[in-house]
Amino acid sequence: MTMPIIALVRPISQSIADCQLTHLNRQPIDLARARRQHADYVTALTNNGCQVLKLPQLDDCPDAVFVEDTAIVLPEVAIITRPGAVSRQPETASMATALQQFRTLKHIDQPAACIDGGDVVVDDKTIYVGLSSRSNHAAIEQLAELTGPFGYKVKGVALRDCLHLKTAVTRIAPGVFVGNPDWYESSSMPGQHIEVDPQEPFGANTVELDGVLLRAKEHPASNQRIADIGGNIVTVAADELAKAEGAVTCCSVLIHG
Ligand code: CIR
Secondary structure (H helix, E strand, C coil), X not given: CCCCEEEEECCCCCCHHHCCCCCCCCCCCCHHHHHHHHHHHHHHHHHCCEEEEECCCCCCCCCCCCHHHHEEECCCXXXXXECCCHHHHHHHHHHHHHXXXXXXXXXXXXXXXXXXXXXXXXXXXXXXXXXXXXXCHHHHHHHHHHHHHHCCEEEEXXXXXXXXXXXXXXXEECCEEEECXXXXXXXXXXXXXXXXXXXXXXXXXXXXXXXXXXXXCCCHHHHHHHHHCCCCEEEECCHHHHCCXXXXXXXXXXXXX
8 A cells, every 4th residue: 555645735824925036026926816726736735645734824934835945855864954045944943843753854054054945856866956046065065964874965956047956857757857958957967858848948847746747737738748758647727826936846845655
């Protein structure tokens, strides 16, 4: 029997309109619509093998719905990050409280280090970290020290013009990635790289569940490319939180049994 994946999520903050934005212009966010889309996302997780646990709403932290950035969960250990945006650092405490029942916790705590979980793509024993405005070499070094004892290698990946590594590229199967070639150095990540449709630059972001790929329905041509190579795709509407520079992976932290 497959163990359910535990998915940690958090309700959207009342203050989401004050979210961090790096590469997008600010547009009004319809909170009710964003909440409906988030509820559908949670339902899709539940319908596809996840047991969903809700973290507390944090109205003083506009970006708190994007829980992915606060933790890196591996089979052996979980790392609580030190988010690159100072406004987001208070989000980690409640993530640590929730995660400690599932994994031994380690912390990125070097004063010069910062890293967002959105910059992390794990493929087997390699942890790729996007060298974005949120993640730096000091964090890569500390992550390597913390995960080396479990056999992991940590590798920086050059990024341009996007927020996080997972904006540019995600894994859809072992050694198989979907990405926007304009935004990351694919040669740094050995494996097969499926390109997003050029009309859908944000089409890389994918939640990899057991046998199911959860993706935004706003990227139909890229979804088709993945379906064409055998990907079993489930879609949700995710365009409202996309205005906050968030995508589907950002809204959960997955703990695989
Ligand atoms: C931020 O800039 O931190 C948020 N507005 C968006 C974070 C998206 N998170 C992610 O891609 N993992």
